[in-house]
Amino acid sequence: MRHNHNLRLHPPAEISQIALAACLCLASAASMAQEATLDAVTVKETAAGSFKTEQAPSAKFTAPLIDTPKTVQVISEEVLKQTGAASLQDALRSTPGITFGNGEGGNPSGDQPFIRGMDSQSSTFVDGMRDISAGTREIFNIEAVEVIKGADSAYAGRGGAGGSINLVTKKAKNEDFVSGDVGLGSDSYKRATLDLNRKINETTGFRLNAMAHDADVPGRNGPENKRWGIAPTLTFGMGTPTEVTLSWQHLQTDNIPDGGVPYLYTSGAMAGLPGGSRVGPTYGNDRENWYGLTSRDYEKEKSDLFTASVEHRLSGSNKIRNSLRYSKTRQDYVWTQPDDSKGNAIQGYVWRRGNARLADVTTLQNVTEFTGKAQTGSVAHSFAVGLELSREKSDVRSTAIQSGGVCTSVSPPWCTSLNNPNSSDAWDFAWSLPAQATHNRIDTTALYAFDTLQFNAQWLLNAGLRVDHYKINTAGPASTGRNPAPAYDIDRSDTLVNYQLGLVYKPAENGSIYASIGTSSRPGGSSLGNGNEDLTINTDVLADLKPEKTRAIELGTKWELLDKRLALSAALFRNDVRNVRITENGVVHMGGNKLVNGVELGFGGSLLPSLSVFGGYTYMDSEQKDMGGGNIANGLPFANTPKHSFSLWTSYKPMARLTLGLGVYAQSSVNQGYVRSTIDGGIVTKGASGYTRFDAMAAYQIDKNLSLQLNVYNLGDKVYYSGIRSPHYASIAAGRSAVATLKFTY
Template sequence: MQAAQTERKRAEHSVVGYLTGAMSFAVAATPAVAETKKDSVTATLPTHTVTGSSGFKTDEASGGKFTAPLVDTPKSVTVIPAEVLQDTGSVTLTEALRTVPGIAFGAGEGGNPVGDRPFIRGYDAQASTFLDGLRDIGAQSREMFNVDSVEVIKGPSGAYEGRGSAGGAINIVSKTPKLEHFTEGTISVGNAAYKRATADGNYQIGEHAAFRLNAMYHDAGTPGRDVTSFSRWGIAPSIAFGLGTPTRATLSYYHLQSNDTPDTGIPYNNGTFNRRADGRPQLFAPGDGSPVDVGRNTYYGLGRDFRRDRVDMGTFSLEHDVSTALKLRNTTRIARTSQDYVWTQPDDSQGNIYYGMVWRRANTRYSVANTVANQTEATGKFETGGFKHSYAAGLEFSREHSSNDTYNVPTGSNRCPNGIGAAGGYNCTSLFNPNPNDPWTGNITLANNPAETTVRTQSAYVFDTIELSPRWQINGGLRFDRYSASATTSANAQGVRSSFSRDDNLLNYQLGLVFKPAQNGSIYVAYGTSSTPSGSVAGQGADGSALTPDRSGNRGDVLAPEKNRAYELGTKWNVLDNKLALTAAVFRIETTNARIVLQDGTAAMAGNKRVDGFELGWSGALTNKWQVFGGYTYLKSELRNNGGSGSAFGATNGTEFPNTPKSSFSLWTTYQPMPKFTLGGGAYYVSKVWGSANPANPKWVPAYWRFDAMASYRIDKHMHLQLNVQNLFDKKYYNQAYASHYASLAPGRAAILTLGIRY
């Protein structure tokens, strides 16, 4: 009997979670503030509402900074629920985010070239990634084994996060202990030597206490790319006390460790190059800046290549409900993230490709990021002057410190003067037929010369939703950050290190007006700001405003924070008896003081860039058996004043942003023709993406369509089988475009069979 009830709850959670957790471009109220609203999006069948360990409904977003129900929040947010993660077979953050249009993925050469680097609405959001509401700055590739949902907040979110991207932020929501017993796991196998196992056990250990343990092992190659491989394991125990009482405490630990052979990518066929004078014949004419046309399995790396990530994170959260209208929460986190790699980049900067060669440039890093953070939040509601208020207020303190070292790797001359093979020490290889097993014998040593960055922040914020009448609401937010950053460079040839520091006061805000023409719909207009100060990535990725002086030695105004602002007009409707959410929004994001290089080589806060766009979103159920999740985004980006040194000044004005496709579309849908059988499919489109839109030497990857398929069969109440086929038609496409040298080739067709077990 108990097993049957557990199975029924799981089925109900699947339906309700799809309908309520996946609300695109809207976000729900904080648990302490949320009320049962008639316009909440819930399924009519089944009628049971699943609740979490603290009694809060699962149709509410995480965190305490959203003070209105889904349909009444004047902000574009997409929430990817656990059901979509499971059905699509998404096991990394990158795979999960592909279901959200308007997000592209950037590549790099140093920093974090093969880790998570999402671009939201054209702006780099690597440093705007959060875990359970706290910034997760460490460069890495994130796993989904301990994730309940992923929230994508779009548009300048300075009021939510302080320093950050103008395009938006990502918040990952972890699994937490619940007052119930269950044990579940998965075993997966597939082509390209795919092997994966996960376990999730939740155990009630007292009337108000529970323990949960998530674990994962993953080992796989890349379909169509024989040499690359990904091996990792993780464990995430957590224990909670006081569940179901006014005072709750949760202690959790997260560990992830990986050991990969990273992919090298494919070089661009540059339109300009340095011609050789040694008589070597040129094999083909200059190209248009797209990737070189070589076989999918072409790999330019060597056996020396490796990549190792490690994440260790401990979090303690204490919550107390002072009353039904006021809740307090304090969270403390200590985290350490390391990234260690030697990675071969197929460098095309000298034009070797036109002579049939590729220089094996070695990009290297040994980075450690340490974070200590504390956040205190108060959420509640009150009434004054006849107006109802739902508010959230908080304080945050954090210290982030990173140390970035490199390896010494002998790689010869970038001109490949001795050609390929032994004569050049295998530092240059064939463009069309490289051999990753070449007997390269160079010595790799750690430089022991790190650069260091420290970022300290003290923040205060407040949000309030004011109900003026049943049809009109005002939603506002204000945040102040005291931001202090310092950096010390690696020692130069004379052993001298340089140090720089800067303090800034960041004040960001948002304001939205919501009109409700009906209980199941809203129309809103919103304005918001964000700030991107120097050193905001804390040395963990590409920094467009690095904490260094310009050539004139002036560190004043040229290090001031970039200021961004956005306007948005949108509407949200819950239709089909509140089972399907439809959303639409038009928006503009502007940066009017971007840091650029002037004609004389000095820097100035004089750049101007803009993104105009619109979005459509849908999520929920068309019928009791047919569910959909997805959207469409159009982005018109323009670098209005992009500077440039010397003759390059103004040359790129009017061009598009890198990593910003004009059009992107996603649709994931499932249909249940029989009670035990479910079919699913996905269609994804991304238009042309520029790595660099410089007219003198463009770099880009072509548009693509990708299709996925899924079939699931429930064997009995304890077991089910699921088959995912990703990239169904084995499309050859590129999913990352670096600004200079290479593009990243996406995996080929992957077929993965999963056995799921639950007791």
């Protein structure tokens, strides 16, 4: 059924239970609410100040952000609320220089961020502990997103060549409140959240966050996203020297996935074009064309994170904290990849290849961290010392269902029309996942230490060192097909040593100038079977698969202006990746080089008491070098790395009760791959064009407890692509949509 893609609101019957529950929460909260008044000045100051973050959430940053010699951007809860973000990809739109990949073959679907041109899929963390599983992340239980840019294995451990992402969850507080929202919108959008905090006694607090979400994908005829989550947290000993926190986060999804749209030309056909040509994706005559099958495609994910932490304060500034986490996730899907490998798209057809995957991931992690301040003579220290222990395991079974074939006519279900696909084609093809899973296990022991040494009011030195002992085992059954391989059981261990060193000069109390250098290491198999950077199974070259190494150099300055209401940052950076894995004629060896030089600008805070801004600009000049004699990409930019990207969210309060917001997100073109022209020997590029997208928001404070917010996304209904990593298809971004949200706070 074709969805009505306009901006009318559609309150369907399915929302009734959610709406009823929200109304009951409102009524209950109203009966318990204390007397309060709406102070217009306070509202403006709170909104204006909430875009600016002074201290990074992670304790590994031992100085305020203004004195941290590295690009770190914290997306605050207020920015998340105003922009109407509901997923990690929504949230990361607020910071520039991040692009996204897409699933293909052995690379699963889900969040695949690229930071400074490098894959950061396995460098995502929740409260400082690695969240290795594939899948789409929600933010209903998130109060901030910490984005670190530049090689950062000293902070994040293995990986981190371009940076890492840390999601900061909500914790119980020593107060009583209840808040939440109910949203309805175009494209059958329905969403409700609840945030309840109760002070059980003077030292015990309980917090519960819950979410239900159900919506079609704007501008697409078929895909939909449906999920729910719950996250209770209980803290004992609040306000005492020893606090104990127990938390659980459960998230479950049941989607119809969007496999995107094919490229118009295959790599072979691209060679017949003149040099300088660009080949892009195609969706036929209508951007709503979806090439999936409702009788086949599904995406089910389930994740549970159980965390127990104990924090003991030794003094006013020194404390020790131990966190233990067990997590378990499952990803189960079949989704259609519109496979162009046989040249069907140029003929007006699409082959519906199926990608199937069943993956279970479990992790057990323990982090012990001692943080505090000390004085040695005239030098002041702010330090963090930690020990991390982890075991991560995955069992993965995946297969392609009927890889690309030739279409000479519409032949359901495999061959459909590029211009008029029929998603209701019957599908009863017999297939099965491999009988045996591929097993991956990573054991890690890591020690780290950070210290900010303050010599005087003008000079600081930030130093960090991390040593990881990393051991991987990967075992799998024999495979058949185009690339048959025998059964294998491979072990490898490495010791990874990484550092961060930065010198800070403060010409004024509200500003700093810095120079820093940092490194990262990415060993084989580091994504636990959840990404393309995994260990290549070839025992003949296993000994040569040493970790990729990255060195990042950064020169920058940070300032707090306008009575410290506005934070500004600027940096020149260079990321140099060495020992890159190269595949030539099916053989893997080391020695490639990826280099990106760039500029990073950031801003966050208030220009006026009623005008707030958040965002930045990133320039990246990337180059692939020494990637093998037959690799056409030598000397060319690497994939998924736009030269220019810009993000801006600004909000303005013309009056105490009214807030207006505008978002501008822009990116230059990105490349997927290259082919040499047989006509003139030039380079033909496959990729996607740049774009500029606008969002808008208006919020009105009805009374001290209720507000109404309207968000319009992709205001101009811009057609652009959110993922181009796969050589066969591109992920098309959502079209225009609108959501009205009633928010309550008591």
